[in-house]
Each structure stands twice: as structure tokens, then as C-alpha cells.
Amino acid sequence: MEQFLQVGIISSTHGIRGEVKVFPTTDDVTRFKDLKQVTLDTGKEQVPLTIEGVKFFKQFAIVKFKGIDNINDVEKYKGKSLLVSREDAVKLEEGEYYIADLIGMKVFTGEAEFGVLRDVLETGANEVYVVDSKEYGEVLIPAIQQCILDVNVEERTMKVHLLDGLISERK
DSSP states (O other): OOSEEEEEEEEEEETTTTEEEEEEOSSOTTHHHHOSEEEEEOSSOEEEEEEEEEEEETTEEEEEETTOOSHHHHGGGTTOEEEEEGGGSOOOOTTOOOHHHHTTOEEEETTEEEEEEEEEEEOSSSEEEEEEETTTEEEEEEOSTTTEEEEETTTTEEEEOOOTTSSOSOO
16 A cells, blocks of 8 residues: 555646645645645655645645745646655545555456456546456446445455446457
8 A cells, every 4th residue: 555645736836935736636625724744756756845824726725835935946846746644644434445545456346357447537426447457448437336346455456346338349
């Protein structure tokens, strides 16, 4: 399991005083109000940052980091991920999972291995799991009780029921 979980991506600078506009990758943008520390993943290193202030604009969080006080200091971080440690992540309800824990899971129909979960699409109604199947190619499975029978994060496995129409003719 991943030690860090992504909570946002720096999309652009905001003003000239070092604030950044963050596109949240968490389901609740107000979560940024409760964060004190984040880790900036530059691609080469992970930099711990302290959050000094947060405000909101449309679907974005506007974040000010302690010690970063002008636009030139943050411009180089556009497109970079903000991470939190698993211990600082939002506690999950029963039946909820971190997307990072689902990616790469082996997906089974009954006892037969069906494929590997590659991505999670967030739609308005429910999430959709993108599964790469050797036999059927890319298969989209809605994350609903009728389809998702069991998820075992420790064993990295998921059991699914494929409703009629979810798989097309063989590749």
C-alpha cells in the first residue's frame, strides 16, 4: 500500500504573494482547511510544506505555504502533486477505499481471474472501475453493490459480478 495519498495537484499560481491554485483529488475540497502539512512531489524529491492559509474559489483550493512569499518561488511547482501521509488521510467509512489502494488489484469473476483494475473514473452517480481484461480488453464496471461483491485491500483482490451488457464481443 502507498505510504502517501494524493490530495491535489497545483494547477497554477494565484496572485503574486506565493499562493497556488490547487485542483483537489480528494472528494471534499474543504479537507484542505484541516490540513497542516502536505508533501510536495516534485518528481525528483518530496518536499514537506506547512500550510499557512486556505481559501476556496469555485472547485479549487487557494493555498498559501509558510515561507513561500512570492510567485517566483512557486511557479516551478505547477502540475506537481500534493500528498498527505496515510496517517493524516481522511478516515474511511465501511465500504470506502482509497483509490490508490484499488489501482493494480486483481479482479475476479467467481474463481476465475478477469483482469487488473487500472483506473477509477468519478462520475456523478457512482465511481466506475476501469479493468484491463486479457479476454475482453478495457471493461468499465460500475462501483455498485450489484457488481462489486468483495474488496480485499490486504490481498489486493476484488470479486465482481458482471451485469449483462458490461462486456462486449471478444477482441
